[in-house]
Amino acid sequence: MVKQGVVPEDLNRPFFEAANEGRLVIQNCSACDRLHFPPRAACDRCGSGDNMEWKQMSGRGKIYNYGVVYDCPVASLKEDLPFNLAAIMLDEDPGILMYSHLPGVPADEVPVGGAVQVIFEATANGQKVPEWQVVT
Amino acid sequence: MAILISFDIDGTLEVGDPPGPLTMEMVRIVQDKGFLIGSCSDRPPSSQRSLWEEHQINVDFAVAKHLLAGVKSDFNADAYYHIGDREDLDRQNALRSGFEFLWPDEAAAQPWFLPEK
Amino acid sequence: MTTQMAPESMYRSTEGLGVWEHRGKVASVGIGHSPTARRWDGRAETSVGALSIQALRTAIADAGVSPDQVDGLVLVPVTTTGAHWPEDQPVPMDVVNAFNPTDDPLDGVGQLSAEWIIKNMPELTNVKFTMYAPGCMSAAIVVAAQAVGDGLASNCLVLKGWHNLEGRYNHGGISASDEVPGSFAISPGRTLWGAPGCFGTALQFAQYCTKYGKNHDMMAPFMQNSRRNGLLFPEGYWAQHRPEQLTPEDYLSSRWIAKPANLFDNDIPIMVAAAYLFTTADRAQDMAQKPVYILNHASSRGVARSITPTLEEVEAETAATGRKIYEGAGITADDLSFENMYDGFAQFHQFHIEGLRYRGMQPGDALDFYQTDISIEGPNPILSSGGNIGSGRSRFWMHTDCMQQIQGRAGARSLTGVKPEIAVSGGPMPMGGNFTVWSATPD
């Protein structure tokens, strides 16, 4: 599955640059020790943007739950229908969720609660994004 | 040679919403010529059937969009056509299901729909 | 006159606010609906502007007031069901000029301003208060109720119109482009991963089924009941255009959009407008219809922590919404005769009613409840309006139904298993919406 190309912006550039280097970084407010994803200008707890930094994650997570997409608005993904779309909880903080197509897992055969490991996948313009593989 | 035609409804048949170019009379003409006919639409099968009944057309099948492939295995024909107005739900679905595909305007120009002389 | 978006201070969105200061002092007395259509056919008389005028005039007449007595108008300026006017396509000037246009040619075609309404309803000679509400009728109702209570208007129209243009929901624009900005790629909701509009709800529903041991088939009685109630709603799309029941077989054999959400778990976008006339409880006594008193309004401003709301976040938020609804109205769950919480996606109606603790329900109970008698004839009616599933995407059937049931003019849809005295309606999302408590009496 080739995803649409991604053009990073200021707020999320560190996330995408790290992805190109094979690292998963998530925004963290060092004052509150609280992770944020998607990236935000200010911490949702203390309201300040002064202590936001990018923190490297282990790249391990668990599958929260999933759906199987049969009718998808994104033109470039239509030829891959149906496909899994899962929400991944980071091991560092299960309140932080990331989407995944779970490459390699047949549609609707998703082990809910199962462990996953991050990989990095190139999109149509070469920009890499995190994806997740089931740990067997 | 037996031909099977699957009609989408909305945007394809004159009774659809929006109405399409194919009239119920055209459907009757191909049926009289011995074509196998039916509908494949996002309308529930029960309402597809009542729509046909309303127009006194006794169709061979009325199925949900994702069950088109089943029509091919249920009926023996030499050629299978699906007529519809949506790229993914009709054209791609038809090709995936082993059907030939026609847009409603293309279909309306087929000689099938001309009355027998 | 410039019209402002309602300030956040008009909403009651936190717990602990006590009983609403205007409890029982504001009433709805007029209802007006336009006809429905699947899509706009391009004619002036079926434009969203024309439908809105029709709904407003009907509501005024229904209340039995003269147009010059109307002094307030609250409306939602956004009218799209998803599709916006294509930038490369000219707005049809014959339609624009069939009305008294404003500076923006899209007014009345692809959006609505208060100015356009006033210009095209010359009989409204005394409107001194206008305000915009975001999104849907549920917000406009809350704003109008607060405005009348606060004395900003005494006879206030409330309006929501919808236009539905050709094309499929969200399939154009950024979904068709080769590259997307980073913020879109990892934004909540639709992303690089191709989540359709219903995905967030489908994911919550999947987790609901996992957590409580339920399954999608258990939704069938709810869907059948909703369509049945919708077909008894003469103002609705299915009743007007395709009076077909939705059988459990139809529902369960439908194609998936994002399993566990299928085609029918999504509502159908339509063209329609509705208007209400709100007034003070005192003035309501002299009007044509039995007043329906507003006991409270409450709002949810839930924010998901990460990319999509989890079931756990939704459950916490709907429970808080339930508490706010009851606190401000000075009632408990036991006082509700019936409910009309939002359903457009079908799979979150249960979150709303579990949050309300309707009929004593706790989280995880609703799908079992759906297997019991939930009809309008029974003691535990569920969504007597039929909601969006029953009548198409308007997000206002549930409000109209609350009023009509309490006024005793719900026709074939009239509740017979309960006496309609107090009801709650509202939406849209479990994590963000506006809710109103309606009552046959002011106290």
Ligand SMILES: [Zn+2]
């Ligand atoms: Zn902080």
